[in-house]
Amino acid sequence: MPVTLQQVDQAAWEADAQVRLDLARIYADAPAERLPLPVDEFIRDHLASGHLFSCARFNDRLLGAVAVKSDHNAWWLSNLCVRRTTRRRGVGSRLLALVSENAHAAGRRLYADSSRLPVADQMLLTRLGYRLTKDGDYFELDVPSPGGRQ
Numbered sequence: 545m546p547v548t549l550q551q552v553d554q555a556a557w558e559a560d561a562q563v564r565l566d567l568a569r570i571y572a573d574a575p576a577e578r579l580p581l582p583v584d585e586f587i588r589d590h591l592a593s594g595h596l597f598s599c600a601r602f603n604d605r606l607l608g609a610v611a612v613k614s615d616h617n618a619w620w621l622s623n624l625c626v627r628r629t630t631r632r633r634g635v636g637s638r639l640l641a642l643v644s645e646n647a648h649a650a651g652r653r654l655y656a657d658s659s660r661l662p663v664a665d666q667m668l669l670t671r672l673g674y675r676l677t678k679d680g681d682y683f684e685l686d687v688p689s690p691g692g693r694q
Contacts, residue, residue: 546602547600547601547602547607547634547635547638547639547642548600548601548602548642549598549599549600549601549639549642549643549646550563550598550599550600550601550606551596551597551598551599552567552591552596552597552598552599552606552609553591553596554591554592554594557587557591562604562605563606566599566605566606566607567587567597567599567606567609568583568584568587569627570599570606570607570608570609570625570626570627571583571586571587571609571623571625573625573626573627573628574623574625577662578623578625578662579623586623590611593613595611595612595613595614596612596614597609597610597611597612598610598612598639598642598643598646599639600626600635600636600638600639600642602630602635607626607627607630607635608624608625608626608627608630608635608636608639609623609624609625609639610622610623610624610625610639610640610643611623612643614652617652617653618652618653618654618655619643619647619652619653619654619655620655620656620657621640621643621654621655621656622656622657624636624639624640624665626639636668637668637671637672640668640669640672641672644672653684654674654684655684656669656674
């Protein structure tokens, strides 16, 4: 399945009705314990705070998303979700690999708060090369900056 990456920020959300529909459907499929707020409120608050969603696109539809918060050195990932109809087909893995490639190009580290991750997500991150930090609070993927500089 040739999945590509699409970044959804506030402008993309406002400009594209299909993006709004797809992103809402992705998170509507999430198990209730994954989202702290109702879907619309979660998406609206995340985007209004200046953050974005990295999304897996296939055949002009978004199939999966991960919430991304950025600081000057890192991207913080949370709320990974894939549409129920396309789960177990590698969409989540491909999405995280594409996010990792983008982080590499930008010289950013990737983190995910381990205390908020279901066991299945922890296993996925471990399989993709993420490691728990020394204190065990976060999963981290150390992404070297372009040209091999750290």
